[in-house]
Amino acid sequence: MFDYQKGKAIEIERVVQLGNMDDWLTIFNLYGYDGVREEIKEIPYLNPKDMNFVHIIFDLPLNELKCFKNSLSGERHWSN
Template sequence: MTVKPSLLWEYDLTNFDYQAMRLVVVQRVIERGWPDDFYAIFNLYGEDGVYQATKEIAYLNPIDMNFVHVVFGIHLEELKCYHNKDRPRHWKS
């Protein structure tokens, strides 16, 4: 079982390093994945690996932050994206 290639559409998956790109993969699955994609990342990175990656993601929208808080049991204050939520994004004016 692997993550759907459509979640990583802009990358060449023939030489894709899933370990080096762990944060991107976990973020895409949280934002757009289906249950099979969640099973795939837990198989690929393990429970602790997914939790640690989730804590390191720089940006998640408020709905996704609350999702990982409720489903994974990660406190909002442990999420890097929670502390970045009030910082202006470069595309906002």
């Protein structure tokens, strides 16, 4: 059985990257708006489109997003 609390971070990350409206509604019902918003801050990598989407929709300053800080430092998710 899937543990929704243990899988919270990866589930929210995948919804940001690939989710449809039903997926968004599901994570809001499971974790609440504030829970989703706080978890989004900790996502290590998002492409620029997704990063700007969460920046605007959740009214998050870019400098509060871990993925933005990682992109400034040159760190890439799959870099060798």
